[in-house]
Amino acid sequence: MKWQQLILVFIATISLIFAGNALAQTDININNTNLIRFGGSVTVPENQVVENALAFGGSVTVLPNARVLDTAIAFGGDVILKKGVRVDGDAYSFGGKIVQEPSAIIVGERATFSDRNGMVHGSDRGRDRFFFTISLSPIFRISNAVLAAILGLIILHTNSQFLPNLATKLRQHPTSAVLWGMGAMVAIIFVTVFLAITLIGIPLIPLLSLSAIVTSLVGSLSVALFVGQSLISNGNWSLQQQFLVGLAILTVLTLIPFFGGLVVFLVNLFGLGVVLLWKFGREKPQIAT
Numbered sequence: 001m002k003w004q005q006l007i008l009v010f011i012a013t014i015s016l017i018f019a020g021n022a023l024a025q026t027d028i029n030i031n032n033t034n035l036i037r038f039g040g041s042v043t044v045p046e047n048q049v050v051e052n053a054l055a056f057g058g059s060v061t062v063l064p065n066a067r068v069l070d071t072a073i074a075f076g077g078d079v080i081l082k083k084g085v086r087v088d089g090d091a092y093s094f095g096g097k098i099v100q101e102p103s104a105i106i107v108g109e110r111a112t113f114s115d116r117n118g119m120v121h122g123s124d125r126g127r128d129r130f131f132f133t134i135s136l137s138p139i140f141r142i143s144n145a146v147l148a149a150i151l152g153l154i155i156l157h158t159n160s161q162f163l164p165n166l167a168t169k170l171r172q173h174p175t176s177a178v179l180w181g182m183g184a185m186v187a188i189i190f191v192t193v194f195l196a197i198t199l200i201g202i203p204l205i206p207l208l209s210l211s212a213i214v215t216s217l218v219g220s221l222s223v224a225l226f227v228g229q230s231l232i233s234n235g236n237w238s239l240q241q242q243f244l245v246g247l248a249i250l251t252v253l254t255l256i257p258f259f260g261g262l263v264v265f266l267v268n269l270f271g272l273g274v275v276l277l278w279k280f281g282r283e284k285p286q287i288a289t
Contacts, residue, residue, distance in 0.1 A: 033069075036193060041077060044068065054196055056189075059096065062087070062104075071108075073196050081106070094205075113206070138255050145251040152221040152243050164239060166222030167229060169281075170274045176281060181273025188212055212272065219271025224250055 033051040035042050041058030044050055044066045051069045053060045059077030062068060065084035072079050072087050078096040081087065081104035090108035091098055097112055155163055170177050191208060195201030225239065228246025237245075250267060254260040 034197070038189070041074075052197055054193065056192075071196070141254050141260075142251065145247060148217070148221060148224070149244060149247055151217075152224065152247065153240055155218075155221065156239055156243065160239065163222045163225050163243070166219065166274050166278055167226040169278050170222060170226050170270060171230075173277060173281070174270075177270055177273035177277050179273070180276040180281070181269040181271075184212070184272050184276055185269070215275050216268040216272045219273070219275040220267045221247075221271075222274060223267050223270050 033049075034054075035044065035050055035052070036054045037056065037058060039057045040055065042053050042055040042060045044053050044060075044062040046063040047065045048063075049067045049069065053062065053068055053072045054075075055073070055077055056075045057077070058074065059080060060072045060074045061080040062072060062082060062085045064082045066082075067085070068087045068089065070089040072081070072089075072091045073094075074092075074096055075094045076096065077093070078099055079091050079093045080099045081091070081101060083101045083103040085101075085104040087104075087106045087108070091100075091106050091110050093112045095113070098110055100106065100110070152163065188208065192205055195205050195208070221243070224247040225243045226246065227249055228242035228244070230246075231249070232242050232245060250263065253263045256263075
């Protein structure tokens with residue numbers, strides 16, 4: 001039965017990866033007036049009028065004499081407005097900058113957002129790329145592992161059953177955890193798009209992202225404990241020791257080129273899913289023994 005569950009988990013994970021890859025290469029064009037792209041840049045053609053132009057993982061470029069009636073928003077890229085462009089609403093860049101030629105007009109608010117300083121104006125794109133590159137380095141991942149170890153030990157000390165309960169839930173229902181994680185990731189994407197389009201929901205996007213990150217982080221600690229318990233069945237090892245062994249193994253795996261990124265993705269997927277399963281699933285939380 002365990003092997004059947006693991007096979008289902010593997011198939012579901014591979015399906016999610018392919019689905020995410022397809023989504024990242026897909027444009028969404030709503031009535032030819034809302035241009036949305038995941039994993040790339042959006043370009044509004046010359047002399048064209050659109051309502052919204054949104055790019056997730058790319059830049060928004062509005063060519064000469066085009067017009068955006070509502071918003072131009074880039075997540076992880078720049079908003080580039082060529083000559084004669086008019087944005088009747090707002091222009092926002094998350095992690096990039098706004099490049100506005102002298103004859104381009106923004107009627108509403110013009111702002112950039114930095115993950116370090118909140119809302120800023122005229123952020124340095126090169127510096128953002130530097131921090132993004134650093135975030136992928138081995139030193140950064142090892143530092144994160146040290147912080148995760150400290151946080152995990154604190155949780156085990158203050159609430160000795162919380163992480164073990166999550167690890168038990170993951171062991172008993174791995175397929176359900178993956179499905180909850182997949183559903184949460186898809187929901188986060190669509191909720192982010194909705195908040196971006198509604199304008200008034202834009203300030204909620206950082207809160208949504210922070211909630212997802214915290215949930216995944218807590219869940220990933222239980223994944224580390226699950227790995228440690230799976231490899232060390234000797235009753236002489238404490239929960240803290242099992243957790244640290246599991247965390248060390250996962251950290252080493254994340255340092256492997258290419259494969260490490262997949263490990264990070266899977267840990268966050270299982271972590272996010274198991275917390276949601278534990279909180280909202282039909283199965284009642286069980287006390288780990």
